[in-house]
Amino acid sequence: MRAVHTVEEIRAAEDALLATLPAGELMQRAVAGLVAACARMLGGPYGARVAVLAGGGNNGGDALWAGARLARRGAQVHAVLLRPDRVHAEGLEAFRSAGGRVVDATDGDGVRAALAGADLVLDGILGIGGRGGLDPLAADLASRAREEAGLVVAVDLPSGVDPDTGETPGAHVVADVTVTFGTGKTALVVDPAAAAAGAVHAVDIGLTPYLPEARATVLEDVDVAALLPDPGRASDKYSRGVVGVLAGSDRYPGAALLAVGGALRGGAGMVRYAGPDAVATAVRARWPETIAGPSVAETGRVQAWTVGSGLGEGRGEEVAAALDSGLPVLVDADGLRWLPDRFAGPALLTPHAGELARLLGVDRAVVEARRLHHAREAAHRWNATVLLKGATTLVVAPDGRVRANPTGTAALAAAGTGDVLAGLAGSLLAAGSDPLDAGSTAAYVHGLAGRRAAEVSGYPSAGDVLEQLPAVLRDLRR
Incomplete structure (x- = not known):
């Protein structure tokens, strides 16, 4: 039986798990699973073109760290920063150190270069804390990624959907695949949001012992x-x-x-x-x-x-x-x-x-x-x-x-x-x-x-x- 938990339950479980781990370990567990999934989809990252849509906070950090690992394995990776003032600093540093190219989301030529012909786009715009749909700039990027690039892979859940209700209150990413971490989210199993998630791949990051009994489940x-x-x-x-x-x-x-x-x-x-x-x-x-x-x-x-x-x-x-x-x-x-x-x-x-x-x-x-x-x-x-x-x-x-x-x-x-x-x-x-x-x-x-x-x-x-x-x-x- 697959469990589905609320954002509040997930946050509490993450806090409890974080208290037992070295700094940064939990994010690296998620990133490792994300990169492994992306590598399989690409048939190997060497020579692939990858674009990262990075918002502020940890979701953007996951995407940037994943982009760094893919770059080290031979991919050509661009990162489009939607919130340069709130970008995940360690993730950005790792990305640059791996040879990734960074562009601002307001740089039209840079965005075109990042998206055109990309084999895979990582959606790291919003995480489980996101509510209310995407702002116009992010919505435009999401639309262009869908139209101009190859696979769209959402990090944890498609940006712009409501994680706890499965609702789509505004513009949102439509993914081909969602790589989700730790436990299921309502948005991945309840329409209309579930229709935007594509195929869902779950990554175990060790959260299960810290989660309460799920009130929402998916039978197997x-x-x-x-x-x-x-x-x-x-x-x-x-x-x-x-x-x-x-x-x-x-x-x-x-x-x-x-x-x-x-x-x-x-x-x-x-x-x-x-x-x-x-x-x-x-x-x-x-x-x-x-x-x-x-x-x-x-x-x-x-x-x-x-x-x-x-x-x-x-x-x-x-x-x-x-x-x-x-x-x-x-x-x-x-x-x-x-x-x-x-x-x-x-x-x-x-x-x-x-x-x-x-x-x-x-x-x-x-x-x-x-x-x-x-x-x-x-x-x-x-x-x-x-x-x-x-x-x-x-x-x-x-x-x-x-x-x-x-x-x-x-x-x-x-x-x-x-x-x-x-x-x-x-x-x-x-x-x-x-x-x-x-x-x-x-x-x-x-x-x-x-x-x-x-x-x-x-x-x-x-x-x-x-x-x-x-x-x-x-x-x-x-």
């Missing part, structure tokens, strides 16, 4: 395998979990088929479907192991409810019956229209940005710009875990814990994939997972299934994603 295969239900030889359908599915309508019958399929392919011991007769007939034809009833009240014993996919209009009483059952519940899509003021029991809401915007009474663009903020707001307001779908899906619990999903893929940008996710997460709720585990595990598995489906069909449908779930689950359990 081994974590998901441990969270998946593991039926034993004495299991029955109830120990595997019985899911009630209230989904689909005469207009959207496919939503029921996909949600039921997601639950069954996700490992549910049984699915009980509640819905219109015509849809129930289609569900039984596709999934004959499903038990169907006309209403929530007549469905029979279930251990969790998945509610909302493709319900359409006029189903409020049925939704209320499922939400009032006292059982764990997942609410998706149309079911989000009928939320209670607050949930008393375990609940998982699965909106996309537009649906969350309607719930909160704001524009979709506002949610997209502040995804973590609004997911937290909804989790607190409804006392429910919120799974906010997107390129970087977020799962946020009412107590503030956050999991960012790393398996997002454009392959899931197809109608009905959310219905599959709803059924899959519902099966995990029914098997006993809490909403945070169910949502984050389902999102992870769903993303992997989307990737596999894309390998098979290029542009997969929701049905293609559904059919890949068993293979993904099998491989994770190995």
Whole structure:
């Protein structure tokens, strides 16, 4: 499980570690990892052209020290200084001593010479203390680096993004690669900032023993395998979990088929479907192991409810019956229209940005710009875990814990994939997972299934994603 920490937590851990090290040692650990990553990207630094965009403070110092080491290994390195009055003195001295060339950011000819044809640009403008976007001079340099040079490598995080929120409050660097130090930052896993980070390479600088338990994390295969239900030889359908599915309508019958399929392919011991007769007939034809009833009240014993996919209009009483059952519940899509003021029991809401915007009474663009903020707001307001779908899906619990999903893929940008996710997460709720585990595990598995489906069909449908779930689950359990 990859940890994500706040700037305050990182600063405190750095101070504690610094107290145990010789002066300058911590920076040199970071620089060594940065240089090693850059050397790999360049295929060796000898003969390469490198530009360093150096702001004031330690982030600029990291970049200057890295530039010095690359120069000593045969690279031609220019450093563009944005804040000559606040430049890291030791880093600048080392850079000059290694033969690096220094230009002021206001020197147009010097900047052109530094950037034109550069194989790699190191973004050392702002570090984790930066807020509010880039000033005009830095923004112009960032734009020109993107347009005129080769790889853009951010030092710790792209300059101009907000490290603790994942927001992009102004102009910012768009990197191809980010080399980050010590621990994860929110800006590297939460959009829109994560979209500016490119591929993220982590460098261990010895910070872990001094960091608190992370409240935000990113799951990995081994974590998901441990969270998946593991039926034993004495299991029955109830120990595997019985899911009630209230989904689909005469207009959207496919939503029921996909949600039921997601639950069954996700490992549910049984699915009980509640819905219109015509849809129930289609569900039984596709999934004959499903038990169907006309209403929530007549469905029979279930251990969790998945509610909302493709319900359409006029189903409020049925939704209320499922939400009032006292059982764990997942609410998706149309079911989000009928939320209670607050949930008393375990609940998982699965909106996309537009649906969350309607719930909160704001524009979709506002949610997209502040995804973590609004997911937290909804989790607190409804006392429910919120799974906010997107390129970087977020799962946020009412107590503030956050999991960012790393398996997002454009392959899931197809109608009905959310219905599959709803059924899959519902099966995990029914098997006993809490909403945070169910949502984050389902999102992870769903993303992997989307990737596999894309390998098979290029542009997969929701049905293609559904059919890949068993293979993904099998491989994770190995």
